[in-house]
Amino acid sequence: SQTIHQWPATLVQPVGSPLSLECTVEGTSNPNLYWYRQAAGRGLQLLFYSVGIGQISSEVPQNLSASRPQDRQFILSSKKLLLSDSGFYLCAWSPSSYQPQHFGDGTRLSIL
Amino acid sequence: AQRVTQPEKLLSVFKGAPVELKCNYSYSGSPELFWYVQYSRQRLQLLLRHISRESIKGFTADLNKGETSFHLKKPFAQEEDSAMYYCALSPPAYSGAGSYQLTFGKGTKLSVIP
Numbered sequence A: 001s002q003t004i005h006q007w008p009a010t011l012v013q014p015v016g017s018p019l020s021l022e023c024t025v026e027g028t029s030n031p032n033l034y035w036y037r038q039a040a041g042r043g044l045q046l047l048f049y050s051v052g053i054g055q056i057s058s059e060v061p062q063n064l065s066a067s068r069p070q071d072r073q074f075i076l077s078s079k080k081l082l083l084s085d086s087g088f089y090l091c092a093w094s095p096s097s098y099q100p101q102h103f104g105d106g107t108r109l110s111i112l
Numbered sequence B: 001a002q003r004v005t006q007p008e009k010l011l012s013v014f015k016g017a018p019v020e021l022k023c024n025y026s027y028s029g030s031p032e033l034f035w036y037v038q039y040s041r042q043r044l045q046l047l048l049r050h051i052s053r054e055s056i057k058g059f060t061a062d063l064n065k066g067e068t069s070f071h072l073k074k075p076f077a078q079e080e081d082s083a084m085y086y087c088a089l090s091p092p093a094y095s096g097a098g099s100y101q102l103t104f105g106k107g108t109k110l111s112v113i114p
Helices: none
Strands: A003-007 A010-013 A019-026 A032-038 A044-052 A055-058 A065-070 A073-078 A087-094 A107-111 B003-005 B010-014 B019-021 B024-026 B032-038 B045-049 B060-064 B069-074 B083-090 B108-113
Touching (some): A003 A087, A019 A032, A019 A087, A019 A107, A032 A073, A044 A065, A044 A073, A073 A087, B003 B083, B010 B019, B019 B108, B024 B069, B032 B060, B032 B069, B069 B083
Parallel strands (some): A010 A107, B010 B108
Antiparallel strands (some): A003 A019, A019 A073, A032 A087, A044 A055, A065 A073, A087 A107, B003 B024, B019 B069, B032 B045, B032 B083, B060 B069
């Protein structure tokens, strides 16, 4: 069966430091991959999605970037974190477009 | 622009009472609609989607295009229904809008009182 792993579960970083959150999917090939953020008091917001290796689409302008170096690996990065980057980050996958998405456990990111 | 509104942040009901979690949407067309649920210490997971017309764990949701609503209902609440519920919308598959882009509401926390 398919599984999704996301790490770390929690992260505390100082302002201006770099960021790397990783997400991997097992048991499937060529999945669609997604990064969401949930800021305090707000709904889930789609940040990036990818339909294949090296293919990244960004939904909102921001301080973050995403990469997909391998078929089942999706990385969320930043060169310099801002206070506004604090939030709960969720990775998700779907078998293909227009199929339901399956979510990871999330990473709670706190910026000091 | 597409938008999903869940007007209640918190909904408390007694066990055995009916439950209705409200969801209204804004979309120029016929979107696909979903309810996701997150139980305590568990992952966000799909509860149901409107095109399936199914009942999951006793919950149903009816799409009302006139009122642009997709309220989630259950006739008799159970304690294990306590969770965070999110309504979500995506463009229909035939729209060619690209990948499966979900727009979520802010969520409603359902608390079932024993």
